[in-house]
Amino acid sequence: MSRFGPLAHLTQVMPARRDEPVRTISTEVDVPTLVSRALDGDRWAEEALYRRHVHELTNVVARLLGRTADVDDVIQDTFVTAFARLSTLRDTASFAGWLRRIAVSACLMRFRRRKLLRTFGLDRSSEDATLDALAHEPSPERLAELRTIDRVLARVAARDRFAWMLHHVEGLTLPETAATLEVSLATTKRAIARVEDVLSALREEGR
Amino acid sequence: MTSPIREELRDVSTEARARQNWEGIRVRRSPRTKQRVAWAAISLAAVGAIASLWFVRGDSGALRTSADVVWREGVRGARVAFADGSSIDARRGELELLENERDRLRVWLRDGAATFDVTPGGARRWIVEAGSVTVEVMGTRFDVRVVEERVRVDVARGRVFVRGPTVPRGGVMLGAGESVEASVADLVAALPPRSEGPAPLASSPRARPAESEPTIPGTARDAPELQASGLDRADTLRAQGRAREAIHELVSVADDPRADRTERALAAFTAGKLLAESGDHAEAIRSFELASTLGLGEPLREDACARRAESLAALRDPRMAEAVYEYLARYPRGRHVERLRSLHE
Numbered sequence: 028m029s030r031f032g033p034l035a036h037l038t039q040v041m042p043a044r045r046d047e048p049v050r051t052i053s054t055e056v057d058v059p060t061l062v063s064r065a066l067d068g069d070r071w072a073e074e075a076l077y078r079r080h081v082h083e084l085t086n087v088v089a090r091l092l093g094r095t096a097d098v099d100d101v102i103q104d105t106f107v108t109a110f111a112r113l114s115t116l117r118d119t120a121s122f123a124g125w126l127r128r129i130a131v132s133a134c135l136m137r138f139r140r141r142k143l144l145r146t147f148g149l150d151r152s153s154e155d156a157t158l159d160a161l162a163h164e165p166s167p168e169r170l171a172e173l174r175t176i177d178r179v180l181a182r183v184a185a186r187d188r189f190a191w192m193l194h195h196v197e198g199l200t201l202p203e204t205a206a207t208l209e210v211s212l213a214t215t216k217r218a219i220a221r222v223e224d225v226l227s228a229l230r231e232e233g234r
Numbered sequence: 235m236t237s238p239i240r241e242e243l244r245d246v247s248t249e250a251r252a253r254q255n256w257e258g259i260r261v262r263r264s265p266r267t268k269q270r271v272a273w274a275a276i277s278l279a280a281v282g283a284i285a286s287l288w289f290v291r292g293d294s295g296a297l298r299t300s301a302d303v304v305w306r307e308g309v310r311g312a313r314v315a316f317a318d319g320s321s322i323d324a325r326r327g328e329l330e331l332l333e334n335e336r337d338r339l340r341v342w343l344r345d346g347a348a349t350f351d352v353t354p355g356g357a358r359r360w361i362v363e364a365g366s367v368t369v370e371v372m373g374t375r376f377d378v379r380v381v382e383e384r385v386r387v388d389v390a391r392g393r394v395f396v397r398g399p400t401v402p403r404g405g406v407m408l409g410a411g412e413s414v415e416a417s418v419a420d421l422v423a424a425l426p427p428r429s430e431g432p433a434p435l436a437s438s439p440r441a442r443p444a445e446s447e448p449t450i451p452g453t454a455r456d457a458p459e460l461q462a463s464g465l466d467r468a469d470t471l472r473a474q475g476r477a478r479e480a481i482h483e484l485v486s487v488a489d490d491p492r493a494d495r496t497e498r499a500l501a502a503f504t505a506g507k508l509l510a511e512s513g514d515h516a517e518a519i520r521s522f523e524l525a526s527t528l529g530l531g532e533p534l535r536e537d538a539c540a541r542r543a544e545s546l547a548a549l550r551d552p553r554m555a556e557a558v559y560e561y562l563a564r565y566p567r568g569r570h571v572e573r574l575r576s577l578h579e
Contacts, residue, residue: 081252085246085251085252089247099251103259103262106255107259107262110263158239161246162243169242195239
């Protein structure tokens with residue numbers, strides 16, 4: 028069950044002005060309807076779409092990036108881009124997947140920028156959203172395992188990291204992972220295999 | 235498929251973060267922000283284009299014709315178009331080029347009429363001399379006509395500043411649709427003979443020794459000798475404490491269109507200083523303006539700018555604030571910054 032408990036089917040929409048009441052919408056209004064209304068310039072529908080996806084997406088982005096400092100920028104970039112390109116969305120029911128693709132693309136850009144900054148010794152942010160840091164009361168064995176995974180993920184290429192995380196951490200199927208990364212299924216499998224190889228090697232070393 | 239790893243992890247998303255990000259998205263999507271971003275992009279592109287032109291244009295930065303040739307000669311009975319979009323129509327007149335520099339273009343309308351179409355926003359100041367009248371402009375369209383002993387300036391677009399001894403009040407700012415006509419003959423008739431040495435100062439220190447024939451800019455005869463002796467005489471008179479006579483000598487050099495421009499500028503600046511010291515701030519202002527127009531080198535240019543502002547302040551002239559801002563903008567770390575700031579405050 029969602030962490031929002033029994034109120035999960037409700038989404039609060041913040042008022043534009045202070046004197047306006049907070050509106051609560053039911054998630055029974057389906058996504059295609061909200062997309063359609065947003066395309067007609069309905070700001071309420073836009074905010075509803077944001078509210079419905081932001082929490083899930085924030086967690087995905089934080090885990091992919093491994094640090095919380097960049098999360099807000101990526102989330103804002105994602106939604107600004109999404110609303111600007113909303114008219115290009117063909118299948119309105121696939122809004123969540125489409126949004127995730129935009130977010131993953133923004134995360135890749137962040138990784139490239141991070142790499143550049145690191146080259147010039149300017150990347151000083153700490154990795155505070157690694158798997159071991161986010162783990163909720165893990166056992167010592169599990170914590171050690173997560174740290175090993177983190178070390179591997181920090182070492183591999185960004186696309187390999189994302190493929191492995193989308194599949195193993197976020198639980199996407201291989202086709203979904205491939206679609207999110209906008210690469211072929213074979214490429215996705217190879218990327219995940221590369222990470223697994225490094226992980227296996229490291230586990231062997233640990234024994 | 236449900237991921238075992240994801241379920242072990244805690245959420246980083248909070249309501250406060252979601253709200254904050256929504257505010258950020260709203261701001262970034264607002265038309266004003268988009269407009270700002272667009273303007274920033276346009277400004278950046280413009281800076282890039284200007285920088286490119288700066289390098290492409292080469293050494294002197296002189297104004298080029300549309301054929302991309304530096305304009306070096308005047309024009310007679312023809313029209314000339316420039317690379318920056320400006321043009322001069324001198325099909326009914328004769329125009330001589332006096333200066334073509336990075337920051338100024340100075341022409342002399344020898345005869346007839348000419349229409350100037352100056353592209354606004356350029357860094358180059360256009361100066362048109364016609365008889366005893368000087369027209370200064372940054373971006374506008376205007377006509378200048380020399381007909382017998384009179385000069386007429388008609389402004390079609392923008393603003394120009396016309397000045398000269400025969401222009402009403404010494405100088406006038408003209409807007410679109412406005413005109414001014416000044417007499418060359420009046421000026422010549424008012425001039426006392428020069429050969430008699432330092433004449434007693436007339437009601438205005440700008441009344442100056444006359445020539446036997448009308449003054450024509452740019453046709454120097456024995457000018458260098460005359461200027462040197464005029465400045466020397468002024469120095470001697472200053473040393474003797476005869477300030478007013480020194481001013482007279484300096485003004486004579488400064489107003490002599492045949493004289494060397496650098497000498498004229500120096501004379502005008504020194505005259506301005508002496509005039510300000512003697513309390514004649516109105517004339518001092520005109521002298522400093524003339525010195526700046528003629529092209530003072532630094533640091534005298536900075537001094538002239540500051541002293542003009544001080545004289546304006548002494549006269550309680552509302553242009554003082556503008557003059558102070560001009561100085562502070564040009565010389566943010568200048569030698570007179572503190573004094574001018576206190577003056578303004």
